[in-house]
Amino acid sequence: MGYLDFMKKSDGWSEKELLDYQTKRCKEFLEFVYKYSPYFKGFFDRNGFKPSEFKHLEQLKQLPPFTKENLIKYNDEIQTNYQFKKLFISSTSGTSGQLLKFWKNEEWDSGTRAAIFRGYSWYGVNPWDRNGYLWGYNISQKEARKIKILDKLQNRFRLFSYTQSEIEKFARNLKGAKYLHGYSSVIYEVAKLVNKSGLKDDYDLKMIKGTSEKVYDSYQEEVKKAFGLKIIEEYGSAESGAIAFECPEGNMHIAMENVIVEEEDGQILVTNLLSKSFPIIRYRLGDSIKMADPNYKCPCGRAHAVILDVQGRLGEKIIGKVHEYPSVLLNIFFKGITTKHGILLNYQLRQNFKGLVDMDIEQEELGNGPILEKELRNYFKDDIEFTIRYGQNIHKMDGKLKNFITTLKN
Ligand SMILES: [Zn+2]
Known part of the structure; x- marks a missing residue:
């Protein structure tokens, strides 16, 4: 079964099924890490942590949280020495500007995508459907050409500069699109222009998704007015993979098949069960979050735990x-x-x-x-x-x- 098919099946699992699966996957993952990551072998030993005796998710608490600084500092030793058939390079910037680079195994990559595409399916959107993308950069014609080729392959078009004529063109293109996504602050800015200049049209959008940035309530009215839908939130990062996706009832459900989320002192800790090439364990992502009560039941029927609010990076x-x-x-x-x-x-x-x-x-x-x-x-x-x-x-x-x-x- 492919990842997406699996994720669609587990979408209907009970809380017990999800927790049993997490526990089983977590044990396998920790045993793998102990065997193949020189850094984590020492880290587990120093903390008296034995993956072979892992039976309950609570046992993870024996390990101290991990920071991005540590991922950068011990980078080489953290990377596992298992011979994967395929690896992808990934990089992201640290708080003090240093670059964190690591290799992702195939399962990590596909599993993350499957979690996101399952979220699309909640809105009747297929990944290959025509889509508009909004990001925050003005770039040169030459750079734009390269990106346009890649965009074409993904049935995507985007805004390359914030001139009136480009925005008009984008708004026209949007007419045949099934979804719109990108930085929520930019979706908001474009929505304002669309409303102001009377570009509004009858769009047939099924989903508007904000990524990389917090979606503020103050954006929603303007965006709804322009495009007919509110922005839904996808939450994740390069290191953690996709953590949560907002359901049509407005709740962010954790992709529990892929990640274990803990809340400690109001901050999120993530364990990425797919990160076999570069283990992410009890990782302090730096966001303040609020989890729903464990007994909360979302009206959509999914048993996946809910993050009520991501308040963002603690920041400077x-x-x-x-x-x-x-x-x-x-x-x-x-x-x-x-x-x-x-x-x-x-x-x-x-x-x-x-x-x-x-x-x-x-x-x-x-x-x-x-x-x-x-x-x-x-x-x-x-x-x-x-x-x-x-x-x-x-x-x-x-x-x-x-x-x-x-x-x-x-
Ligand atoms: Zn829900």
């Missing part, structure tokens, strides 16, 4: 006169304003001096000013002085949207 620190704040607090702060006052704001903060922060807000002031200022005062007291500008264009379309930019050393 906002430095007050006395205290320091991880920038992820901003998400929580603005979400609080939405809950309390029903106001959705898009924001970008810049800090160049201790205790002073410039805050750009996309929306016009419209009487929001006193509310925002009052809430900032409640939250940060006198520790940070904010300079607020309303009606600002916060997306520079040169990559992902950054909500906090600092020149201070963390």
